[in-house]
């Protein structure tokens with residue numbers, strides 16, 4: 001399992017959150033006309049809940065256009081500790097395309113890479 005940043009050693013959080021809002025939320029079907037997120041995820045959108053893990057995954061996987069390694073890393077490092085996943089590895093939100101992180105993974109990666117190119 002990849003060791004994720006903790007909030008205390010994650011000073012770029014605001015930059016990443018801003019990039020997610022521009023790259024992902026602006027295209028998301030759960031983003032309302034009122035400017036608020038209406039995700040049905042009872043825990044809140046997984047992109048923001050697991051942002052440090054998502055940043056770490058995109059830094060370490062870096063497999064270009066191939067999505068499979070990112071999906072595999074997501075299942076191992078994020079879904080395993082998400083309360084929405086059952087002990088058997090099932091996730092109703094994922095099955096119903098209702099997880100923002102899973103649904104928009106390519107856009108999430110774009111957002112992460114935009115920030116990472118700026119801060120290196």
Ligand code: SF4
Pocket residue numbers: 024025028029030031036037038039045046047048100101104
């Ligand atoms: S579900 Fe996630 S990606 Fe969609 S609007 Fe809400 S916070 Fe943004």
Ligand code: SF4
Pocket residue numbers: 041046078079080082083084085091092093094099100101102
């Ligand atoms: S796919 Fe399911 S288990 Fe994985 S992060 Fe999304 S809501 Fe959590």
